[in-house]
Structures are given as C-alpha cells and as structure tokens.
Amino acid sequence: MSLFPATDVQLPDAELDFHSHWLEQATADLWLRQLLEQTPWQQPQVRIYGREYPLPRLVAWYGDAEASYRYSGLIHRALPWTPLLAEIRARLVATVGQPLNGVLLNYYRDGQDSMGWHSDDEVELGVNPLIASLSLGGTRRFDLRRKGQSRIEHSLPLNHGSLLVMGGPTQHYWQHQVAKTRSPCAPRLNLTFRLIRSPS
Template identity: 65%
Template sequence: MILDPSFRLALADAELYYLPGWVESGEADRWLAELIERTPWEQPQVRLYGRSFPVPRLVAWYGDPQARYRYSGLLHEPLAWTPMLAEIRQRVQAAVDRPFNGVLLNLYRDGQDAMGWHSDDEAELGRDPLVVSLSLGASRRFDLRPCGSSRIAHSQALEHGSLLVMAGATQHHWQHQIARTRKVSAPRLNLTFRLIDPEPGHE
C-alpha cells in the first residue's frame, strides 16, 4: 500500500490516513443521491442484555458471493455489486493498491444515528485488517480511543468525499465511534471496503 505520508494521522500504534476531497464534490453528490435512493436498506436487530434493539442506522452489505460477513452477532449475506459500487470499488482499490471483496454501507439519517465504540477486528478480516472508509454527505466526527481507555484521544471530521484508511495494527490498539450529535440534521453515507476471508484461520 502506497499513500502519501503527509495524509497520515499522528497516532501511536496506528496506521491511519485521512484524504479530504478524495472524490470531486459533484461526483460525490451523485453517488450519495443514487446510493441512498437505490440501496435496499435494512435496520437489523441486535441483542443486548437479553433484549433486542434496532441498530441506530440503516445498513447494507455488498460483495463477492463468498464474502459472508459476521459482526455484532449478525451474519450478512452479500448483495451483488451494482455498477456504481463496482466502479467505486475499482477506484478505492487503485488508491491503496489492495483488493476488496465486500463493502458495508451505513446510512446515518441524521445526527441521532450513530455507531458505538468498537474495533474492526473480526476473524474474517485477517490479522491486520485493512478497512477503507468513503464518507458522503454530512460531516460527522470520528472519535478514537486506545483499547481499554474511556477517554477520546483523537477526533477527525469525516467530510463529504473524503477517504479514511485504517491499516496495520490499528484495530489491535484502537477503538472508534461515530457519536450522536444535535448539530447535524442531514444524512451521511459511509462505505467501508473490506477483504473478507471466507475461511478465517485456514492458511
């Protein structure tokens, strides 16, 4: 993976890059509108403390046929790539010189939709996961904290058309979240590209 070091965030035990304006705003607008309108959104239920709760956002998982993805106790069967998502995948792959076989779409309808603290460390993602996140729509604050800590160590605004790359040992040492906010009323769409190993643990 070859990225300009000037885009790297200065965090210990992490390999994070933030590329603002990665896609031109007019094209980002077109992607945002079409994906929101044409994606078959779902709102899965998760079980916490014996009760079921809807996740606070809408989601969709696209990928190659073998790219089944399990997270938060849910197994996601991939939808087939659309022409637009296939085009975006090609451009993301070219940017980081790595392949991806799946993309998770998260639609934050407004500031009350959120993502809790977590690391992208599922076995299917391999030892040192590479996760590339394309943000479209409203800017939202992306918080990071060291694993085991309760204090935010770094925050980054993820702007329309920006790309965030999380690589190396980042997921071993850091957690991230998208917190609720009253300051945002417009939607944000996040596409996180991943490489799924259909048989984790088998070399």
C-alpha cells in the same frame, strides 16, 4: 484517484491516512444521490444484554459471493455488486493497492443515528485488516480511543467526499465511534470497504 495527498494521522500503534478531498464535489454529490436511491436499506435488530434493539442506523452489505460477514452477532450475506459499487471499489483498489471484496454501507439519517465504540477486528478480516472508509453527505465526527481506555484521544471530521484508510495494527489497539449529536447535521452515507479473508 485523489489529486490531494493523504494526511498521515500520527497515533502510536496505528496506520491512518486521511484524504479530506478524495472525491471531487460533483462525483460525491452524484454517488450520494444514486446510492440513497438504489440501496435496499435494512435496520436489523441486535441483542444487547438479552434485549433486542434496532440498529441505530440503516445498513446494507455488498460483496463477492463468498464474502459473508459477521458483526454485532449478525451474519450478513452479500448482495451482488451494483455497477456503481463496482466502479467505486475499482477506484478504491487503485488507491489502497490491495483487493477489497466487500463493503458495508451505513446510512446515518440524522444526528441520532450512530455507531458505538468498536474495532473492526473480526477473525474473517485477518491479522492486520485494511478498512477503507468513504464518507458522503453530512460531516460527522469520528472518534478514536485506546482499547481499555475511556478518553477520546483523537477526532476527525469525516466530510463529504473524504476517505479514511485504517491499516496495520490499528484495530488491535484502537476503537472508533460515530457518536450521536444534537447539532444539526445532514444525512450521511458511509461506505467501509474491506477484504474478507475467511468468510463466516
């Protein structure tokens, strides 16, 4: 568990806690190296306006046997927990104080890999889902905007070893993204743990 307190990000209709140094450097370095080596990365195709496009990042979904997850029109069947991911989950459960039965790994290889505007509001996540997002590797900017608005209202630099916890009504009122960037950036791995309440 972190020795550093969380920073409460003040946004209306949102619950955001940011631990910029949740992990010590040596552990963050080790986890990043092991996860990049061990993960069977995929780049699925998504359909947008009738055309197929490769997802602009690599992904993998792990979880309990019943924790299938649908997003971007795809149903992801969970790979079984590895010893490392089970260890990470146990540390996160101790931090957030609730069960977590699935994790989506996103691998941003460079600044052209991205995540578009969205909310984690799928039905299987329940009414007020908690998303625990662990970042490893290069720092990327995390943007938030009100649903229905185009203006970015808040941005956070998600650095190596940081943890962002989104809870309460956040997903009802806010969208988030990791935009493409032309600035040089190291590869980044993001693990978003969640609780699947009603599997797809």
